Amino acid sequence: MGLDDLVNKGKDLYEQNKDKVDEALHSDQAEQVSDNVLGGVADFAKKILPDSVDGKIDEVRDNIDGAIGNDR
Template sequence: MGIDDIVNQGKAFLDQNKDKIEETLKSDQAEDVSDNVLDAAADFVKKIAPDSVDEQIDGVRDNIDSKIGNE
């Protein structure tokens, strides 16, 4: 099985389960998990990046968060 076969299987899986995947991404559980992961990632980046980019980091974090979960 080649990479093309794996990619095609992945695409088929996504197509067949699109509604379930979308429902899961908009769930309370996805909101909680995404908040925790995004907060940890943003905090990590803020520790190593200059303070001058903190606002941009928060903006990216909020933008991603708006796409996952229900809030």
């Protein structure tokens, strides 16, 4: 099985289950997990990067968080 076959099977699997995938990505549990993970990553980035980029870090975190979970 080649890489193209694997990719195509993945696409087919997604198409067959995209409603379930969408539901899972916009669930309460996904919201909680994404908030914890994104908050941790943002806090870490703020510790190692210059303070001048803190606003951009928050903006990126908020944009990603808006796409995951149910708190839109």
